[in-house]
Amino acid sequence: MRTRTALFAVLALLVIVAAGVVYVLYPAALPRGEHAAAVDATTQIITKGEYLARAGDCVACHTAPGGKTFAGGRAMPTPFGALYTPNITPDDETGIGRWTAEEFYRMMHTGVSRDGTLLYPAMPFASYTKVTREDSDAIYAYLMSVPPVNLKNRPHELKFPYNNRELLLGWRALYFRQGEYQPDPQQSKQWNRGGYLVQGLGHCSMCHTAINALGGSSTSREFEGGMIPNQNWYAPSLTSNHEAGLGNWTIREIADLLQIGVSHRGTVYGPMAEVVYNSLQYMSDDDIEAMAVYLKALPQRDSEPPPTSQARLVDPGTLELGRRIYGKQCAVCHDEEGKGHPPAYPPLAGNQSITMASPVNSIRMVLNGGYPPGTQKNPRPHGMPPFGHILDDREAAAVVTYIRVAWDNSGTPVTPAQVNELRKLLPE
Known part of the structure; x- marks a missing residue:
């Protein structure tokens, strides 16, 4: 009797050991619970x-x-x-x-x-x-x-x-x-993955390339920026460091802007905020980094020398009015010297999106305000209130002019007529 009991004990021990070996070496061979279904x-x-x-x-x-x-x-x-x-x-x-x-x-x-x-x-x-x-x-x-x-x-x-x-x-x-899409054998696998996403499903060039009267765009001007038809937003050039060219951004800064909506170099608003909200925030870190690598490598097509400060072109009275309005309405978030408090409040000094040839986006932000997208990595973004109901055309033009030329910024002045024209196009 004792011999039989001992034999059963030995067999049981062997079964347990065998099960342990199978679990360690061949885990897929064991039955799975309902929460681990293949x-x-x-x-x-x-x-x-x-x-x-x-x-x-x-x-x-x-x-x-x-x-x-x-x-x-x-x-x-x-x-x-x-x-x-x-x-x-x-x-x-x-x-x-x-x-x-x-x-x-x-x-x-x-x-x-x-x-x-x-x-x-x-x-x-x-x-x-x-x-x-x-x-x-x-x-x-x-x-x-x-x-x-x-x-x-x-x-x-x-x-x-x-x-x-x-x-x-x-x-x-x-x-x-x-x-x-045909991969470029001279480029890395990561660059090609980014190119496939940017050129294909991302269809980034649709906004960042100027549209002509026939609704078409030239491949020779791809990513050089342009107005988005009927949306009254300007999609900046990705090939010019005078606008949104990314040549001097780090990969991390580009990736953050794409996936989170904010980075230490800038913040997305308008149509790009919708793209981040609906699409880019859900993409994997690897794919976002691949897109950043591809975008950073876009050939720069700057054909003009770097612009210089245009403050001397501004009427002193307009500049003083803009400075006062900025100090009262803007400095608490963007700092007296325009340095901002990134990533929550973007800097305005040295910000290429502020000094672009087209002032449309700057005027829109002053008139209508806006929020970057609420994303998984930034669920409670800081926004900017609208000032269109507080500032008239002359005041709005003055403050936009001020931020475009102050702190050695190289933007050009904005007129009240430009503000008024855009105000009429925007929904109330």
């Missing part, structure tokens, strides 16, 4: 697609204010009239529920819809054409997994002759170059 391939593809859809900022255009996610219906004002974004939920009647992955890729890659309709370039297919088939399929899988919404697409309201889609053939011949 993720299947389909779930992985959908998760990847969700990430890529965020990288492409799809939700920003395809979700109307107060509307259902991806159900479309958002008005996109253009110089040619209003476009309304389509429903891209998997609803069979009004969305893309009957689309195949092949049809979805064709739309992304060529700008041609399922029924053969040519898409207007407000849909950034000129950038999305660079997206790989694998990534397109992942985005498609994700969109097919979201709740379907039965919401009929609203017809565009374009002026004649822009409502004739056949004219898009000419636009495409001039401005559309079809083809997936």
Whole structure:
């Protein structure tokens, strides 16, 4: 009896030891609890697609204010009239529920819809054409997994002759170059990843490249900055250190601005704040750093010598008025000498976004104020109050002029007429 008991004890001990060996050497062989269930391939593809859809900022255009996610219906004002974004939920009647992955890729890659309709370039297919088939399929899988919404697409309201889609053939011949992103073998893997994201899903050049009268942009002027049509914001040049050129920024400073919305060198407002809020804050640290590496390496195209202080061009009375207003309204946050208290309150002295040739953004901030985006790494951002209801055109012009020329800043003066013109264009 004792021998049998001892034998069972030895066998039990061997089983425990064997289980321990299996746990250490082959953990995947043991059964898992419900909280450690293996993720299947389909779930992985959908998760990847969700990430890529965020990288492409799809939700920003395809979700109307107060509307259902991806159900479309958002008005996109253009110089040619209003476009309304389509429903891209998997609803069979009004969305893309009957689309195949092949049809979805064709739309992304060529700008041609399922029924053969040519898409207007407000849909950034000129950038999305660079997206790989694998990534397109992942985005498609994700969109097919979201709740379907039965919401009929609203017809565009374009002026004649822009409502004739056949004219898009000419636009495409001039401005559309079809083809997936081709890695540069002379560059690092990180640089190429950043290039793929910036040129493709990020479609950064759509804002940071000037748009001409035909709604197209020149590749030779890519990232050189320009006004964003119908939004009355200026997207600064990323290739000029006189504007937002990043050549003398650190990778960390660029990455912080992209992912957090604030850095020790500046803060994002307006359309870029929406991009950070909807898209960039959700991207991985590695991808954000790759984008920063690519953007920092953009070739600088400064064709003029560095500007010098323009204070001598300003009427002394205007400069004094601006100084008084700044001391009363602005200095508590931005410091008497314009040094700011970064990252909460950006510096104004030496700030290239203040001294750009276009004063639009500076005027807008004084009139309307604004907040950087609330992000995962900066959930309670500090904002700037509006002063449009406190300052008249002359006073607003004076204070904007002051911050553009004080502390050796190299901006040019702003006139009351410029303030008034922008004030009339802005919503009350």
